[in-house]
Amino acid sequence: MDISVMLWGSLVRMGQTLIAAGPTLIVGWLVAAIFERILGRDGTYRLFGGSSWRQLPQAWLLGMLLPVCSLGVIPIMIQMRRSGISGGTILAFGLTAPLFNPISVMYGLTLSDPVAIFVFCMGSLTVITVMGLLWDWLFPGSTAPIEPLPATPYGIRRIGAVAMSMCQQAFSVSTLYIVIAVAGVGLLGFALPAGCLQRAAAQSDPLAPVTMAGISTLAYITPMIAIVQIASMFQHGNSIAASFTLLVLGAGVNLGMLVWIVRNYRWRPTLIWISCLVLLVLGLSYGMDSPLRPKGVEQADHTHAFDVYCNPFPSDATGLMQSSGRILYESLHPEEIVAGVACLFILAFGGFIAWLDPKNAWMNALISMPAKVDAPSGSRLKDVVLPPAVIAGVSFFGLVLASVVACFLYYPPVKEIRQEMHAIEAEMVGAYNRGNWENLEYWIPIQEDWSNKLVVSAYLRGQPLDRFSKLKLQVYMKKLELLEHAVEDRDLEEAKEFGRQGAAAFQRFKSAIANL
């Protein structure tokens, strides 16, 4: 493969990673700031069950609820370590938090077999419990002492301290680990040629989970992408073992996190831990493969689900700079643009603070001001000083509630999605009749995404699709896939044929869901 293709492909994949990580990175910095400035060291320690048996289940539950990814979890893990939490619990949280969040669980429950998602959740609980217990048993002296931290005063200064802490979290050593994680993605994009993983997860391939373990440890996957890929693997009859491996090692682990573990716990424990983790995940994967295999699903001979880990360009690609710009532009969604701009601002403020105030005098000044309560003129209830635990509880509950609200925003009403799909179908009709390949390459994945969102939206709003409508949609998505392959092969006749079939299937699907 041409070195320029490898380099540009690698840069594109790194750019896409940074774009996708924006929203969950902000959540990661916010949670780390709340741990540091509201909960404090003791509060964080208690939140994770202290030294009781509850530490691992609590880490799992908190990880399931918080919408962070494997990059956003790094600043949180740093705060947990500074709070004297055991290594096993930190790694358990670090592994689980990126696997699921309320939006992705909703997606998985609707598009995959709910039993499979439940088993995957329980599988992840088993993995983190075993790995957490194993770590604490093997390396009992690995817990760092609690770093002293002055209490944050209440009121506007507390809000200011959280905001400043967020900026400091962003411009800290945690960002270096994030950069290393992104470099891992770039390494994959550099080394793996376009489409080379299309047969990596075949149901009949006994080595599929092992291949997936090798790839996904370096890859970065957001919880949403992980669940989309798992749903796609179920729909295409791919290896269930490979999909569980992808979920735990792909969404849970990345190169930056591994380097952080090495830096904090040294090589030997890290190697033992990662080896045990891979073995346990592979063991569970092979165990659940046969029982969870969906019945009546034809096994596809290949899948495009893992194309995102490979180089985006074929070996003979030209015009790489323009193509890279186009791919990155097409990867931008409104929420990611907003989050990306916010990330840049937070990073810039963090850099500004680190440059002008290297001794952290501003934060010290902010938190050392004497607490002052204005004497209430009337009832004391009007000016209650809320304890940090209440503020932290409201913050976490607010984050979870925001995730639930985000579900309804992310999955708009069926009627709106139907209109959107109708407009895209009209765009595609023109494109396949003219042989406008780039246009089709742009619209087909968007249409597939809307198709999946429609199912979840109908479920969320209490009107799940019946079997008739579901199969109509399945037929339409199959036609889209066939069209996608015709586009790949640049076969105009096939594209027109599958395009026409797709248009007919879409009309039938629209009629089937007319009452929704």
Place this chain on the structure above:
Amino acid sequence: MIGSLSKARTLTRWLAVFLCCLLGCQLASDVSEEEHESHEHFPPHWPHTIFKASDRLSELIANPAATSPQTALSSQISPQQEFIDLIGWLPILAADSDLDRATFDRIDSASSKLQLRWQEPQPKDLPTLVNDPDAREIITWLADICHQEQSRMQQHLNSP
């Protein structure tokens, strides 16, 4: 200083292991890139339309030894496997047609019922399968429905 050098050496080794794994994957993937040229979207005995499925099922009921051009090409598919697959594919094929919801529901429920019955462990030969009264009933009924639907489509095409 010595500790740092040792760490650097270990880091280099670790990265080398990763790169070797990736290189191995890359070499293995060269083959799959070539294979990528030929996409196989459907099994050889996939009938493409509910009408063709209905015709083939009727043919198998009338003459269980009859081979189709598709199955003749693939020696791996036995006639009973083809029969079971066709029954299992009826709902998705019905969904890929203009058949109404009530007709679809009947096809879907008959297909599920037969598939469930045939999942039992004892092996079944084609004569046993095609002599299942429920299978015969649904195939005969389906043939009528398909005939009506094709006539309707023909009329629609012929209408000015």
